Amino acid sequence: MLRKIARYKLIIMFFILYLPILGVILYFYSGSPPDLDVKMYKGTPIGTSLEWSHVDLYAREDGLNIVRTTMFWFIDKNGNLHEIPGIKALMIAHIQHAHRLGLKIYVSIRPQYGLGEPKKIPEDIRPIALEQLKQKVIEWAGICEKWGVELYAPIQECEILTDFKWDDENSATARLVGDQDITEWIQHVLPEIKERYSGEVVCGGGAWGGATSYAWKEILDECEVDFTGYDYITFGPYSWHLKHLYDVTVEAYREYISYSLAKLNEWAERDGCKGVIIREMGGPREYYEVVFEEGEDTLKGIITTHWHWDREFVRYWFKERLP
Amino acid sequence: MTVVKVLSRIGITLGCLGILFLLVGTNAVIFYFFGPVYARIGFYVPVIAIVLFIYIKKRQRGFFLEALAFIFTLFLAVAVTCDLLGIV
Numbered sequence: 001m002l003r004k005i006a007r008y009k010l011i012i013m014f015f016i017l018y019l020p021i022l023g024v025i026l027y028f029y030s031g032s033p034p035d036l037d038v039k040m041y042k043g044t045p046i047g048t049s050l051e052w053s054h055v056d057l058y059a060r061e062d063g064l065n066i067v068r069t070t071m072f073w074f075i076d077k078n079g080n081l082h083e084i085p086g087i088k089a090l091m092i093a094h095i096q097h098a099h100r101l102g103l104k105i106y107v108s109i110r111p112q113y114g115l116g117e118p119k120k121i122p123e124d125i126r127p128i129a130l131e132q133l134k135q136k137v138i139e140w141a142g143i144c145e146k147w148g149v150e151l152y153a154p155i156q157e158c159e160i161l162t163d164f165k166w167d168d169e170n171s172a173t174a175r176l177v178g179d180q181d182i183t184e185w186i187q188h189v190l191p192e193i194k195e196r197y198s199g200e201v202v203c204g205g206g207a208w209g210g211a212t213s214y215a216w217k218e219i220l221d222e223c224e225v226d227f228t229g230y231d232y233i234t235f236g237p238y239s240w241h242l243k244h245l246y247d248v249t250v251e252a253y254r255e256y257i258s259y260s261l262a263k264l265n266e267w268a269e270r271d272g273c274k275g276v277i278i279r280e281m282g283g284p285r286e287y288y289e290v291v292f293e294e295g296e297d298t299l300k301g302i303i304t305t306h307w308h309w310d311r312e313f314v315r316y317w318f319k320e321r322l323p
Numbered sequence: 324m325t326v327v328k329v330l331s332r333i334g335i336t337l338g339c340l341g342i343l344f345l346l347v348g349t350n351a352v353i354f355y356f357f358g359p360v361y362a363r364i365g366f367y368v369p370v371i372a373i374v375l376f377i378y379i380k381k382r383q384r385g386f387f388l389e390a391l392a393f394i395f396t397l398f399l400a401v402a403v404t405c406d407l408l409g410i411v
Binding site for chain 2: 010013014017018021022025029082083085088089092093143146
């Protein structure tokens, strides 16, 4: 017996090492899309292990039914997109992890030019970058279909596709989301996405900057993006900086949110979309409470970054107030 | 088996792992600059060639070649599994 074992020691050793590795791989990459009847998407973005640990423990208990994860590429100065090796595997692990927890998953695409918040891709490299981005977005539509992703945003923030409109150099963050370039690109990629992906497709919209710019009303009024074919329009009224950096009052923020949501719902109705989803929001409670209050009856989804910091409050809204 | 022999074998095994990481690192660079198609070629062709060459060669293999072939075979199996699942 021992002699036989000695004879096949390499093969035995191979399986002793390979099977646990196989087990780990299958664990991380197994999971089926949950059969949830969702009236409204309620969730949080994930990205770090800290956020996952909260999602693992409390997401279902707090009424969450979706998590959003973001795939990104870096755009270099020549307009070429670069992927971090291993990021695709990590993203798929995220998708399957969410499914194992019984949550739906929303994958958004966010190419990164420069550091920090999304910046405009310079005119001279834009055609190269956008062509490569198109290929990536289509490839990811196939990946999302294969792994059963429920919501897919081929572009999370449309700002990169166009020129930003700054109303004042010092007041930062007002950006124009409303330009022919956006319509062209989002409509250009949509047919090929629909060919490969059967889930719901969403598109970023809205005036980012949350009332720090006094041009937000103009931005929204001027917007001429055609969202036809997309299922939802998303909006990210982040508010962390409003109170402390810009001294924007809650009342001003409420006006901004109320006007934005009315406008976005108007676009959604005009273009045959199913509705509007808040893709990220957070900040001081008195600010993001406004979004819950103003969007209670009209929104089709709320994804808040600050859920795990203010669980009691968000649970009340997710479980008791929202459908 | 003497302590020296055990230590030398550990050293040889670590050397083999070093060769593997060198190959994986090179392929990460290929992946970054040229994309997954070239990275696949850059990984599968040399690894399969090395493994086949070592196992098919009839003459007595030393511990180094044995360890190298074993580690490469194991990594090849893991890579094929991941590739079939569509995660790389």
